[in-house]
Amino acid sequence: MPLHVLPAPAPALRTVHMALGSPTAVRANHTPALRSVQGPLSPESPLPVHVLDRIAPSESGPATRLTGWRFLLRGGERYVAAAETVLTPDGWTFSHFFEGPYLHSTEQALRQAESMKTRFQPRLLSVPELYMLTLWLHGDITADASSGTPLPADILVPLAPAPPGIAAHRPQRVADLLPVMTLRLAPAPLLGTPA
Structure with missing residues (x-):
């Protein structure tokens, strides 16, 4: 089933177009792919980026923003880079261009999600505590992209490179993956002390 991709805020998209039109912005970034592309670049597949502030389970669930x-x-037939915008007190602003493993991993995870039988709203979920990025497939396709928390039945697809002990590109329900993530953050017992 197709994903229910929400449109990005118009000001966020506008800042990306302005950055793409600025030779200074393109050259100033360490993104060789942008400088080597012949022809126009088009921003596609907008994904809201949420940060998981608290992994540990609580009554209110995981906290995201x-x-x-x-x-x-x-660029042509393939994705060559990504652009990110951030929300500031003055509104949406261009942040940076980048390339690397998360670009191709995101593309692969989106293809995986397209082949699922359930409709989802795709988002990105960053987990700074684990240096981890996931494709978050939110089950409430009518939800506002700026809010929400991962529901137990939502799906997380860890992007490569994933932290040790967590398989990249293996879709898992939030209810199943969050406990694994919590264990990854637990301090290891000291040798010689009872567990």
């Missing part, structure tokens, strides 16, 4: 929107940049 919207920090930006990420756009995959198509």
